[in-house]
Amino acid sequence: MSAQATIERDGLDELLAALGRRGFELIGPTVRDGAIVYDEIASSDDLPGGWTDEQDGGSYRLRRRDDEALFGYAVGPQSWKRFLHPPELKLWRARRGEDGALEVSEEADDSPTYAFIGVRSCELHAIAIQDRVMMDGEYPDPFYRARREGAFIVAVNCTVAGGTCFCVSMETGPRAESGYDLALTEVIEDGRHYFVCEGGSERGAELIAELPRGEAGPAELGAAEAGVARAAADQGRTMETAGIKELLYDNYEHPRWDEVSERCLTCGNCTMVCPTCFCTTVEDASDLSGETAERTRRWDSCFTMDFSYIHGGSVRATSKSRYRQWMTHKLATWIDQFGTSGCVGCGRCITWCPVAIDITEEVAAIRASDGLGANDGERERGEGDGADADD
Amino acid sequence: MAPMRTIDEVLAELPTFAGLDPAYLEFIAGCGANRVFEAGAYLAHEGDPADTFFVVRHGRVALEVEAPGKGALMIATLGEGTVVGWSWLFSPYRWSFDARALEMTRTVVFDGACLRGKCEQDKSLGYELMQRFAAIMLERLQATRLQLLDVYGAPAAG
């Protein structure tokens, strides 16, 4: 990490312009339809200056701040996966040639090289998690790699915690540690509006060197630290993660799954807003003449009946099994598959669940009565009858 | 040719009669006689009075049910060392299926009516036989249930 510097609020536009000159397409937060979403931005005017969000289970509202902070909110319904792992992607096209020959032509992916502005620490972790899913292993996804490799990341250290945030519990924030080209911490104090800025890569440092900047002395660094500390202290939720994998592995038959499934609509909102959910479907279709066909990949959700369909029925027919699949994958089996938790504590699933199901609450409930849902064999081994939860 | 085992010996080897008091074994053996069925011959017909049961020494027996327009449908085949027939123990004492030898089959046929009488007098023997035949039925029931599942059947249109 290179030495820190300060950039005044208007200097941010210099930063964005410099990225534009380098050929990056800028994507950043902006207000639309009552939410803060990620879209193309041209300048800092497009950022949600003076806005904050109020988030809780099943609830999201924007509210005006009493200052003009550009990053004074948590995260909205979207995440950067819509650019790196897009909702719809044409994989290839095929033609039936003469004598029925199958001719497949690969699709050009003409997505631009992105600069992501305002990436939070939890999102950096989510991107790293998806990097592992999509690029590690024997069959790296060339589309993901192409979009990922060139992307420039301007991170922002949170100074405002969201109502459903628990990055501290998941050890994914609020301070960005790595995975960015440069990181900004916004400070508004004593009439001055500036950013403490530090490089996280060679090209990030190069960019900073081009900008009008000042020194980041102890006062500035202290103010930035205080902001981040506030975000860490104001977390809306917590999740105890010690032994969580075994906890969930041991409780597949816990009655809590029945309870939560009575509320869950299997709408799949959680999977759409979650920055690490990666599941997809593949659609093969041909045109009316039957001469050309194409294959498209689309986001899918483990909450659909289709997801686990094998001849004649779904393996996970009940909403209970589908909710359990989502939660145990996110928090437990993901660890065995990819070496980390799949959850980054961003709280989106809690905010955007129409019935306010709270993953942190579900974990706590199972933890509080661990063993109540011991898988059959274990319950028979030495549990006695009616053993209560403290045993 | 090796000397054929006696009926006592055949019974003693059957898991079904394992642990049965030797005196009872001897009595049951006394109710038995060797009988051979040519391939295709019937051991019993559905609806016949069930006064006998068989132990297959060698060969194979099919349990069948005759369905109009479909001919005989095989429900199960029973081979060497198995017991064929339990309806002799339970009212109304009638065979519920056809039993037919698929190949030349050597059996021991037991006089079920005689055994039933003895069970009435000696409840202890009755209990032993009930237990053992119930175990056979349980095993057959489990297997039949699996057959009913038609696990290899074409999946329902989805």
Add this chain to the structure above:
Amino acid sequence: MAHPLPAEATAAAGPMVPRPFRVAAKRREAADTWTLALEPADGGPVPAFRPGQFNMLYAFGVGEVPISISGDPAGEGPLEHTVREVGPVSAAICRARPGEQLGVRGPFGSSWPLEAAAGRHVVVVAGGIGLAPLRPALLEALARRDRLAGLVLLCGGRTPEQLLFRSQLEQWGEDPRLELGVTVDSAESGWLGQVGVVTTLIGDASFDPARAVAYVVGPEVMMRFTIEALLARGMEASDVHISVERNMKCAVTHCGRCQFGPTFACREGPVMSFAAIERFFRVREV
């Protein structure tokens, strides 16, 4: 100093792109089941495979499904796939005629651990179409029969007409290197074989459970009861291997659909040791 230009087309042959293969031969196994032999139509080599692996077969404009390779892994000719018609894609594949082309991706997945079976009894239990992914293992086991203590094949099916590879089964019935047991769930008069579920064959099969490995494939219910019967006979859970079937779209661990607990059926499976997944196997709808 790097100034990247907007990204160029970069979809270099990704793992989702199928290779064109031609139907070289076609054979009917049962009323709704066909074996298709596929050879590359692009001039490239026939890919090598291990017994138990599968390919994703694509029918133009209809879709793609995972199909086990059912032929001889030591062979050099076209790849055999045995397909049962259960939906629109498999139906389209079954309709393909010799000379027509299908898309092929693969082979994918794990394989039967025959190398570890040296000196042991190999007990193969196949239910219905399950015999298809087991056939390569049987062919390889027969080829190295002198390294095994014994080889048993127990086959279950719905009716005699629905048994697969019937002429091969007949040959194997005469082959002294292999002990064969065949049974069907129901049969009409005239069938001289056994009637009853495949688990009824396990008790009488000749193998030493302490020195045996078992490979089991069939409908999941059949596999559950077969595993129970094998364990009841004294086998270790780590010596029983099954092939798990799940929804698959990508076969490269990216679509997420084939997950079975922590395992991806397309990578840690489809062949898995029962001990490895026992914990999840017993959970309904996992």
